Amino acid sequence: MKKFYLASASPRRAELMQRMGLRFEVRPTHVEEDDSGSAGPEQMVLENARLKAATLSAQVPDALVLGSDTTVALDGQALSKPVNLEDARRMLRMLSGRTHTVYTAVSLHWQQGGLAHSFVERSEVRFQELDDARIDAYFALVNPLDKAGAYGIQAGRDLIIDDVSGSVENVMGLPIQVLELTLQELGFDFWN
Template structure:
């Protein structure tokens, strides 16, 4: 006689990321979630195609968490900044951060964020990405110094965040603000609704 294991209903999200910005955005969405940061080696080559890079990294994180929590809905994400064809990941030190901000000065770049959703028990396997274009003001050396006194650039792709100090560096945004923050909540809400799980996650 074969015994079947009951499938746990989807009533929360497992966030495979330690990012405080992503936690804040999920809280704003009113979702129940648990943080379970993925321990993976991310692909970070500067000449990698940015869309492929973020999709690869998001899928890698989701796979890591899904293997360990197969009954849960795993949400993984990855964000990078691309200036033309060059990926600008997190700077290794303040000198590189200053250089990145100087290169972005007066230019428009693209922010790529990938979303990966995995749930082994419910056969959910979704992978997509969202882009937004951000235009920087012309920055003087003094502007850059003022900015890095306000914001820690070392934990952010492209050496900047859009939540704090944006009046110093940002001239314009075309696309999703939350995408630039690291989790496109409008896209994610639509995805949850399409999968029929929004109400169970947010009620």
């Protein structure tokens, strides 16, 4: 097997895989994701990651495909991408001064080899107390509309985040430490 595909349009995931030194191509899938969280946030990201990987794997059965999904969860409720800036502001107010969980699921599929391996990683993020001025300052740096929970950890982190327990890369959208171990355990070598 020579091909490894990332079934995601996320520039953050591609950047993290590049940082790992992996050889891969980006081939986003266009699937209907479930963002309701009705089965719980962990199960939601797991099913979405599996759906992305399985969909692309059916098109390229001789390649390894990685599907992934991330969500922010507070009190067991998934906070998906905000619909507008007011929704983003509402989410940051909910997260203000509290600790929440970020779940990222990774699903690796290789149809020809009969492989479908998935896992979920979690990190805990504690937010600072946020007032409207701090939220405005954060929004001046970061577009919250394309991020689960209306925030990203890459820019403006010191404005909103107090502490992260677990993988920071998991919060960004891909737990690279666990992914590296998993690829090695499964016998794949896509390193440059």
